[in-house]
Amino acid sequence: MNFASLPDHRAESDPDGPAVSDGRQSLTNAQLLTRVRAAARHLQDLGIGPADVVALKLRNRVEFVVLLFAAWRLGTTVTPVNPSLTDGEVARQLQDSGARLLVVEKSTTAAGVATLAVDALYAEGAEADPAPQPDSSSLALLIYTSGTTGMPKGVMLGHSNIESMAGTGCRGLELGPADRCLLILPLFHVNAIVVSVLMPLLAGGSVAITDRFDPKTFFDLVEQERPTYFSAVPTIYSMLAALPADVLPDTSSLRYGCCGAAPASAELLARFESRYGFPLIEGYGLSEGTCFSTVNPVAGPRRAGSVGIAVPGQDIRIVDERGTELAPGMDGEVVVRGPNVMRGYLGRPEETAKTIVDGWLHTGDIGHLDADGYLFLAGRSKDMIIRGGENIYPKEIEDVLVTDPSVLDAAVIGVPDDKWGEVVVAYVQPRPGATVDPAALEALTARHLSGYKRPTSFIVVDALPKNAVGKIDKPSLRAARTAVPLGS
Template sequence: MLHISELPDVRAARNPTGLCIADDHQRLNNQDFLARVRNAAAVLCARGIGAGDVVAVILPNRLDLVVIMFAAWRLGAAVTPVNPGLTDAEARHQVEDCAAKVVITDDGARVVGTLDVAAVTDAPLAAEDPAVGAVASDSLALIIYTSGTTGRPKGVMLDHANVAAMCRMIIDGIGLDETDHSLLVLPLFHVNGIVVSVLSPLLAGGRATVAGRFSTSTFFDLVEFVRPTYFSAVPAIYAMLVALPDEIRPDTSSLRRVICGAAPMPAELIARFENRFGVPIVEGYGLSEGTCASTLNPPGGPRKPGTVGLPLPGQTVAVMDGEGNLLDDGSAGEVVVRGPNVMRGYLGLPDETARTVVDGWLHTGDVGRFDADGYLVLVDRIKDMIIRGGENIYPKEIENVLHTHPAVLEAAVVGASDPVLGEVPVAHVVPLPGAAVAADELIEHCRGSLARIKVPVTVFVTDALPRNPVGKIDKRRLRS
């Protein structure tokens, strides 16, 4: 099977002038892409980068990041993409934690060992190819840092075998081929952006366009100009697109399907997007520790909104109780994953790794159940569960009810401390543009569908919800 580090060479040999990758400022065909990768590898090699080293990249979304990634892999090195929005102290933690030998950025000397991106990607033509030859499949490819919802971000170690297996599952699961063209709108410091929107289409023989910062007002202009066959996004982006003024009716005819991940998407939001823009949403589920995705609603159908689909072929997804017993009766438990996509572990954290991967099973921290057709239904995050007077309440159940109100665009429910009951549910709601809704009306709406203990004690109607760098709703900030 093709090793991903060889991809630039293989594409250039097959179709030198075929389009490969573009961004807001430049377009590269396959032979241009290979030349840029070789030149960047020569610069890194001259800086002493070799097999087993780590290259840190602090860049916004641009194709240079992809060039550097392949250049590092060519030398047998791993890459850790750093969110450019981090503070200097946060960026320094990541760089030092993974012992990066060089840091490539366009933002000056934020941390020690910085190399300006122009010195790497605009280097003169390399006389010799610095490729190390065969890169072992068990060598590290990526160190992806989690968004840190449970404390200090941890480095998820993904080797080349993890990445190759995941790309194959994505290509087969979505049905990608050489005619596909992805539009990357998610950040390239996240594994979804790297795997779903760049590596998978390139491996399938297609191409990718890297969009800069996402803008609701210009996004569909970009779709009409670039004419991609798909993009991958988070529910927040779909909510923003649905909230556009009614008179905006873009040409979406190039899109065969769009993908949603990172957080469960309410069925009502899926319906609003599909009805308005005429493009099917394929919802999936996964996490960085599983190299991106573990389930997917099959694009060929049946797609079941309200679920995150079927396990991807090649991995096993199951539900487990607190004693480690697998549940096959449709009851809820912790979602666990096993397969070649499961991470090597957390960098430098053997105890944390041992708690997370047990007997080959990746423990996700999510509660879920399988419906009668084998589709996974996510109930909630274990840590988001609210315990009210000894009763377990899952916020997602309340959020789903709030989403059925015609005026609601987004909803998030968290636990608030209570001196008698321990915790009580509190809701934060963003209404649709132009819609007015009162807190009392939403509480009454919940009473029609939920047991009394699940009805929010308070509803805050707000203009926006706080988000983490990947675009998920930041419930830790809501709780505080």
């Protein structure tokens, strides 16, 4: 199913069925199609057509979804823009993507690019409907990476990429017409677009959009919207697991929560499921792979510490520095192959060639496969710490630290050292109302880790820095490595 035609298909098969809502408005399938047609006409009136790029700098709202389908109806590419970016950062993305139109919350100007205030978007009255332009070879999305390792790059995802990912993702997560997703991640991220919008709509289900995540009101929304699943990052699950004990929500509608974007500790997954009564299905993937490449089985065995098995239609290998495939149990770089793999980075053929080699996407992540094909991650290759010639993967240490009842979250980095080259430093965030004892953490790591892996310092912070997607921002921690430790 090409997504340019999906609104038409849903309106024809179930016109009065629920499609998408955001707390301000709720659209049936027929109403969604009407809005998509009107928005497509508006884009056409502004001179937008096939192969053009439209940028959406919007918060989570129904209009984002409407514009997504309207653009695809015209054969137009969408590049989502993080609303929290500075004007300079927005300008760089607009220039790099070649966007011809920027849709924003309120009227504004952007150098060299026409703008459209979203509330002015046509909502009805399209006299001549622009017919869908289904073309699997055309570009659907330009997703810009977070830029934590350099300037953001435009990940080119074609319609064939998102069609494959959504189709196999629906099978992997066992989605059907009865499913309803509560969307809480920001829509400028591919996970939110694919897992929380495209997949449930493709499966015949519906989407309830939240403006932003708030742990204090999250379960109120669950009780109100009655979703069957949602997708979030480990930080969100940590915050929910840390809610006061008297928070006892009705979670009976939820089949599971999806967990991705960063590895979660087995302790967090078990603690969360025990408290709230529904499982967390952990998966793994990159924007360059259109979202996720592995997932733990919904109905089958989920292995503690694993991010699951390969999604149908994708292949996973572990390779060494020379690209040689490694045996089960051996750590190396995770590489991925399948129709989900991006076309490349926009305007960056050299970086594309380094990242996609003989059809395999080199992720930069380190891990191993067990004998049954379950993937276990050790960390990012760029996060790897080398102390006296020994390779240390921060996730192993972070997983130990979060078992302490006072620790909500942890981040481990390497800092330069004259003797060892690098030494291990741990940043820890306390649970609400708790006090972290660095001496207790030192004893904990001494029980579970070899001497060379143990942190030399434990730095307690009120909150660990996060990037826009909710991942811990380790580059900013490295920049702050001169902070005074609270124990050693």
